[in-house]
Amino acid sequence: MVVRIKERRPFEGVCTPTALGVEVNVIDLPAETDFFFVGGYVDLDALETGDVIKVAEYVSIPKAELKLFASEIYSGVQNMPMLRVPTRKAKNGYRITLTQTAGVLRSFPFQFVQFITEVV
Numbered sequence: 001m002v003v004r005i006k007e008r009r010p011f012e013g014v015c016t017p018t019a020l021g022v023e024v025n026v027i028d029l030p031a032e033t034d035f036f037f038v039g040g041y042v043d044l045d046a047l048e049t050g051d052v053i054k055v056a057e058y059v060s061i062p063k064a065e066l067k068l069f070a071s072e073i074y075s076g077v078q079n080m081p082m083l084r085v086p087t088r089k090a091k092n093g094y095r096i097t098l099t100q101t102a103g104v105l106r107s108f109p110f111q112f113v114q115f116i117t118e119v120v
Helices: none
Strands: 003-015 023-029 036-043 052-059 067-075 082-090 094-102 108-119
Touching: 003 023, 023 036, 023 108, 036 094, 052 082, 082 094, 094 108
Parallel strands: none
Antiparallel strands: 003 108, 023 094, 036 082, 036 108, 052 067, 052 094
16 A cells, blocks of 8 residues: 655644633644644743643544643743644544643744645
């Protein structure tokens, strides 16, 4: 079986929490007819002393809702502010969220790319 990339979909923007403790989507990808790969970056350079955020990843498998499978807490100034979200494989849905839990609300630029595959 040969698999190739059928389509490339870039996602770029800025994620700005609306209030402390409110989870907001960075990217939210629906199910596809075949597997896809997604990965990218979130710029945490805006974090200052007293700021705390949680970045979470969710994935869905057949006959299941999106479920949390990874999360990380970041606080204060980051000495390496570019967060790399590793490339993941999914088919039934994938989501990255950001929740700011303390400090002054900040904005976080992001860049992701989704590669849709197909069997040839």
